[in-house]
Amino acid sequence: MVSDFRKKKLLLVFQVFFDTDKSGTIEKSDFEKSAEGLAKARGWAPGSPALEVAKEHLTNIWNGLQKAADIDGDGKITQEEWLSLWDKYAQTSTPQEWQDVFCKSLFHVQDSGGDGAIDAEEYSTVQQSFGIDKAQAVEAFKKMAQGKDVITWAEYQTLFKEYFTSDDPNALGNCILGQSSF
Template identity: 55%
Template sequence: MVSDFRKKKLLHLFNQFFDTNSSGSIEKKDFELAAQTISKLRGWKEGDAKYKETLDSLLRIWDGLQSAADSNKDGEVTADEWVSMWEAYAKNPSSAHDWQNQYCKFTFNLEDATGDGSIDSEEFSSVYASFGLNKDDAVLAFQKLAKGKSSITWPEFQELWKEYFVTEDPNAPGNFIFGKSSF
């Protein structure tokens, strides 16, 4: 059974980034809205190649998420289905679904706005501010996440990602990977 601490983290991710239309469940429309938010952040228009690439990536992630988590096959992923799926992941993170690995890479690439292979505080906090989080809190989250370094590389990000979903330690750096400095 998932602990209250981990459930709080999982619901932060569910509510802040996936249930973008605040319907109480995740559905395909949420991923379309996320593509619009991301494209606005980057200055891409709906017909731009980057917009299409982002939308296509997000819809592949949605297809994988729906397949993995939508246990009653109603076209929506509820908070309970979401938590249950991530609880299964936490038991064996090395056997992640393809969509989970795609989502990890998508998130890293989104945050690495310069494309230099690492994420700095400004890149990180700008993304989370665009999703409605407090930018100063996201800067603080980055400081905790990066453990005093000025940037995070892809290999470091992957380890921090896993840590977010499995750790029970409230001070573990991975807890801050989604822009929130405390739970």
């Protein structure tokens, strides 16, 4: 059973990062719109290699998400299906392939310098493309980084898992998507 706290976090991801057209469900078209937003935030030209990689990752995430969560096979992921999916993840702590791709993709998009680490500027730029206030994103980054200038890939993986599985309101992973508190 998903706690009220985790439900709030999971629905934030659903509403802000996945349901980009605000229809109340996640569909393939939401991923296409996400690619457009990322391209704009990163300055990627149509057809650029970076954009094509991002589109490929988003397609893989959608395909895996639909297979794992679209219980009724209607091509849409409801909030209930979404919550059920992440509840199963928290119980097993074993990510499905699409969840690994999702984590890697989030990191890759934020690591614009390609150096294997994310700094506050890289992080806040991507968060802004999803409508998160820059100052709020920078505050969230500082909290997660705990005084360091960057977050490494290994640290990011831990923060990602913590966001989706932890019921602790003080967990650093709660900040991974731009919120400094809930």
